[in-house]
Amino acid sequence: MDKKxxxxxxxxxxxxxxxxxxxxxxxxIKKNLNNKDFLLNIYGNENLIKKExxxxxxxxxxxxxxxxxxxxxxxxxxxxxxxxSKNTSMWNSIRSQVDGVSDISLSxxxxxxxxxxxxxxxxxxPKVSKPALAGLWPNQYGMNVVLDxxxxxxxxxxxxxxxxxxxxxxxxxxxxxxxxxxxxxxIGSEEIKGTEVLKKAYQRLNLLSNENxxxxxxxxxxxxxxxxxxxxxxxxxxxxxxxxxxxxxxxKFITKNLKESLTENFFTKISLVFSYFSLKKFKQKxxxxxxxxxxxxxxxxPVVKSHGSTDAxxxxxxxxxxxxxxxxxxxxxxxxxxxxxxxx
Amino acid sequence: MDKKxxxxxxxxxxxxxxxxxxxxxxxxIKKNLNNKDFLLNIYGNENLIKKExxxxxxxxxxxxxxxxxxxxxxxxxxxxxxxxSKNTSMWNSIRSQVDGVSDISLSxxxxxxxxxxxxxxxxxxPKVSKPALAGLWPNQYGMNVVLDxxxxxxxxxxxxxxxxxxxxxxxxxxxxxxxxxxxxxxIGSEEIKGTEVLKKAYQRLNLLSNENxxxxxxxxxxxxxxxxxxxxxxxxxxxxxxxxxxxxxxxKFITKNLKESLTENFFTKISLVFSYFSLKKFKQKxxxxxxxxxxxxxxxxPVVKSHGSTDAxxxxxxxxxxxxxxxxxxxxxxxxxxxxxxxx
Numbered sequence: 001m002d003k004k005x006x007x008x009x010x011x012x013x014x015x016x017x018x019x020x021x022x023x024x025x026x027x028x029i030k031k032n033l034n035n036k037d038f039l040l041n042i043y044g045n046e047n048l049i050k051k052e053x054x055x056x057x058x059x060x061x062x063x064x065x066x067x068x069x070x071x072x073x074x075x076x077x078x079x080x081x082x083x084x085s086k087n088t089s090m091w092n093s094i095r096s097q098v099d100g101v102s103d104i105s106l107s108x109x110x111x112x113x114x115x116x117x118x119x120x121x122x123x124x125x126p127k128v129s130k131p132a133l134a135g136l137w138p139n140q141y142g143m144n145v146v147l148d149x150x151x152x153x154x155x156x157x158x159x160x161x162x163x164x165x166x167x168x169x170x171x172x173x174x175x176x177x178x179x180x181x182x183x184x185x186x187i188g189s190e191e192i193k194g195t196e197v198l199k200k201a202y203q204r205l206n207l208l209s210n211e212n213x214x215x216x217x218x219x220x221x222x223x224x225x226x227x228x229x230x231x232x233x234x235x236x237x238x239x240x241x242x243x244x245x246x247x248x249x250x251x252k253f254i255t256k257n258l259k260e261s262l263t264e265n266f267f268t269k270i271s272l273v274f275s276y277f278s279l280k281k282f283k284q285k286x287x288x289x290x291x292x293x294x295x296x297x298x299x300x301x302p303v304v305k306s307h308g309s310t311d312a313x314x315x316x317x318x319x320x321x322x323x324x325x326x327x328x329x330x331x332x333x334x335x336x337x338x339x340x341x342x343x344x
Numbered sequence: 345m346d347k348k349x350x351x352x353x354x355x356x357x358x359x360x361x362x363x364x365x366x367x368x369x370x371x372x373i374k375k376n377l378n379n380k381d382f383l384l385n386i387y388g389n390e391n392l393i394k395k396e397x398x399x400x401x402x403x404x405x406x407x408x409x410x411x412x413x414x415x416x417x418x419x420x421x422x423x424x425x426x427x428x429s430k431n432t433s434m435w436n437s438i439r440s441q442v443d444g445v446s447d448i449s450l451s452x453x454x455x456x457x458x459x460x461x462x463x464x465x466x467x468x469x470p471k472v473s474k475p476a477l478a479g480l481w482p483n484q485y486g487m488n489v490v491l492d493x494x495x496x497x498x499x500x501x502x503x504x505x506x507x508x509x510x511x512x513x514x515x516x517x518x519x520x521x522x523x524x525x526x527x528x529x530x531i532g533s534e535e536i537k538g539t540e541v542l543k544k545a546y547q548r549l550n551l552l553s554n555e556n557x558x559x560x561x562x563x564x565x566x567x568x569x570x571x572x573x574x575x576x577x578x579x580x581x582x583x584x585x586x587x588x589x590x591x592x593x594x595x596k597f598i599t600k601n602l603k604e605s606l607t608e609n610f611f612t613k614i615s616l617v618f619s620y621f622s623l624k625k626f627k628q629k630x631x632x633x634x635x636x637x638x639x640x641x642x643x644x645x646p647v648v649k650s651h652g653s654t655d656a657x658x659x660x661x662x663x664x665x666x667x668x669x670x671x672x673x674x675x676x677x678x679x680x681x682x683x684x685x686x687x688x
Contacts, residue, residue, distance in 0.1 A: 140597070150531055153539055187494055187585040195497055195582065222589030226597040235586075238539065241531040242583050243590040245566030250594040253484070253570040258602070 004039045005326045007319060008093040008102035011044035012071040013109025014308040014315075018044055021108065022052035024315025028323075029062045031316075038323060041102050043068050043089040068092050071109075074308075078112040085117055094121045097301040103326045106293075106318055108306035115151055115296060122299040127338050130159045131298030133237070133305070134167055135244060136291045136321075140228035145171045145180075147234065149294055150241035157200035160184065160234055164205055165337040166297040167232040168214035173328030178231065179211070183220035185235035185243070193219065201234075213337050289314035293321040302330055348383045349670045351663060352437040352446035355388035356415040357453025358652040358659075362388055365452065366396035368659025372667075373406045375660075382667060385446050387412050387433040412436050416457050418652075425457040426464055434458060438465045441645040447670045450637075450662055452650035459495055459640060466643035471682045474503045475642030477581070477649070478514055479588060480635045480665075484572035489515045489524075491578065493638055494585035501544035504528065504578055508549055509681040510641040511576040512558035517672030522575065523555070527564035529579035529587070537563065545578075557681050633658035637665040646674055 009025065011018040025040060032038065039062065042049060046067035053060065068089040076084060085091050090109050096102040098121060107114055115133070124131060134147035145167045152159060168180040184202060186194040191202065202219065209216035220230055222243060235243070292314035296303040302325055306318035353369065355362040369384060376382065383406065386393060390411035397404065412433040420428060429435050434453050440446040442465060451458055459477070468475060478491035489511045496503060512524040528546060530538040535546065546563065553560035564574055566587060579587070636658035640647040646669055650662035 138597075140600075153531065185586060187497065187582055187589075222586045222591075223593035223596070225590060226593050238531055239583060239586050242529060242566045242579075243586050245531075246569060246587045246590050247566075247594040249567035249570050250591040251598060252567070253482075254595060254598050256484075 005037055005323055006039045006041060006102045006104075007322045007326070008041045008043065008096045008105040009319070010090045010093040010105070010107035010109055011042050011049050012068075012089040013107040013114075014306065014310065015108075017108065018049050018052055020310075020312045021315055022049055022058075023056065023312035024319060025063065026053070026056040026058045027312060027316040028319040029058055032062075032323075033059070037327075039063065040319075041066060041093070041096055043093040043096075044071070045069075045089075066092065066096075072113050074110055076110055076113050078116040081110075081113040081116050082120055085113060090114060091117055091121070094118055094301075094303060097122060104302045104304065104322045106304045106306060106322050108308050108310065108315060108318070111305055111308075114303065114305055118296055118299055118303045122301045122303070125298055125300055125334065125338070128166070128298040129162050130155070131296060132159075132163045132166055133294050134170055134297050135294045137225060137233075137244075137247070138291060139226045142175075142228065143291070144225065144228075144230065145174075145232045146225070146240060146244065147232075147297070148237035148240050149244055150237045151296070152237040154238070155197065155236035157197050157204060160197070160201040160236070161204050161208065162298065163234045164208075164214065164216075164232065166334060167234060169333035169337045170295060170297060170325070170330060171231050172333050173325055173330040175231075176328055180214040180231045181217050181229070182209075182214045182232045182234060183217045183230035185222070185225075185233055185239060186219040187221065189219045189221060191218075197236075290317055293318040295321070295325065297334070302326075348381055349667055350383045350385060350446045350448075351666045351670070352385045352387065352440045352449040353663070354434045354437040354449070354451035354453055355386050355393050356412075356433040357451040357458075358650065358654065359452075361452065362393050362396055364654075364656045365659055366393055366402075367400065367656035368663060369407065370397070370400040370402045371656060371660040372663040373402055376406075376667075377403065381671075383407065384663075385410060385437070385440055387437040387440075388415070389413075389433075410436065410440075416453050418454055420454055420457050422456040422460040425454075425460050429457060429461055435461055435465070438462055438645075438647060441466060448646045448648065448666045450648045450650060450666050452652050452654065452659060452662075455649055455652075458647065458649055462640055462643055462647045466645045466647070469642055469644055469678070469682070472510070472642040473506050474499070475640060476503075476507045476510055477638050478511055478641050479638045481569060481577075481588075481591070482635060483570045486519075486572065487635070488569065488572075488574065489518075489576045490569070490584060490588065491576075491641070492581035492584050493588055494581045495640070496581040498582070499541065499580035501541050501548060504541070504545040504580070505548050505552065506642065507578045508552070508558065508560070508576065510678060511578060513677035513681045514639060514641060514669070514674060515575050516677050517669055517674040519575075520672055524558040524575045525561050525573070526553075526558045526576045526578060527561045527574040529566070529569075529577055529583060530563040531565065533563045533565060535562075541580075549578075634661055637662035639665070639669065641678070646670075 011021045042065045070088045072085045072088045072090045094105045132148035133151040135149045137144040147163050147167045164182045171180040205216040292310045294305045355365045386409045390409050414432045416429045416432045416434045438449045476492035477495040479493045481488040491507050491511045508526045515524040549560040636654045638649045
């Protein structure tokens, strides 16, 4: 029998935890009752967690609970985290990868602290210049990987090349049948556009582009991120963070105004009945909880960050993402991509 | 009688010109028939322009046509523009400000060339470190000014402070009754976040914040650009360009998918009849042609860039923007704001 996919879950991070985290775990387990290939290692307050599982009547042969007394608070800063966060549910869930009992770690807790202690515990992979935070964006035909989303506010060309390799490996682990097409985010599509760092990264990615790892498509502009003709979009953490949040804000603005328009009066309310199922499909396609989960790449083990304010369904999607990442052998994909970098 | 507001229009720039530019001018004139306070100086091929005006039966006492033989092509690069674009419709429309016959210039032509020749002809205002391209964004309660949108891909703190002064002056000229609230685009709202340049700009804007010119609100994140609690959002041209295009791409993605959902089958098509007027209001509120027109600030005269692919209605909105900017005494507002900078 193959080794099971083991996912370490910090059950105490994020708003309304462990209620929503346990509910998310419950959804995952009940959707995968016929799958015998996974095990969830759950870190946090055992009594509270057990109480929630009892409420949901979750079958108990799919998880272990590992009790931890303390948790990382939302007020904790990255600067003091290393001192204060030892033996918290977040710390121990990451630590379990080093101890060989988990393949991946998931938390909805404090992002800054998670990045700092993940890096401290798991350490950077050899040959990776900087780790990056990658996210999934919906596009016209499926999903993109976009990185960095904020782990590094300033990047040089080597960092951007590494992000291309890391992001392609992630894409291959999630979508094994597709070949990753990589683009570099810029303010124009012509070769002469952009900063010196981007021009140098462009040259190097052009040389590295090949059939096995990824194909480099050149520059992409912000308006084409969701068009669906690139799979991996590479940028520095400052630009990526602004782009992601601007897209979120725009989507929120439009849907809020649309909702107000469609519930404005009696007739528009009636019309909603007719379009209910279509709008539901539309909503499902764009449901942000589906894209919940940013992946911290470049360490000796993957760490997934779920949004602190996500609900149980969003947390379920993060667990599902962890499962797919391990099943798609992300770490092997990264190692193979990086050896390509070395042979260059 | 007061001096008339004179707007120099390059009728030959952008797709489908001079057809759409003349149609846009026609809309503007017919909407302002009772206004005797403006005059349009139109640069381009006289025969073609006249033919279009005849088609629309535009009253001819609101404009002059100044014939030019040549035009700036879309393929022209900023590098060769200065040599090749002399006496084009674009060149002469900007030149007319120096000659004292126009207050503002408008073109839908090649952006790179427009920025280069505007700067060359009009020259930078004393005390301005770099000129910036400012745009209007819809928000929950009205409109924001966002700058820089791409004129400067790298900026230092002095540039960002200048953009705050220029953007506030623009906001005051467009919305004379409101006090500009200025924010600095960043990846977090805490003081310690962001690059060194942003931290320095933050300190200086905090010192400059006052009742007369603008109030500095601190950092803003991408998801809050459209929230409506800031009026002027300051960023470097790289980040601003990516944010603007990402927002455009997101809006397009959502409306495309929504449209597909709402016209999917017979029932949803019926429902559209009921919600038609509400959706129309929604569409009007978000109509991108309303926000058509980026303003080049910091030169000894304002230049407005209309989107090359906009339609006649979008071009009309750009003319209207020019009219409002001159009426709101933009150049005086800028000079007053910059003296504030000096007294600091």
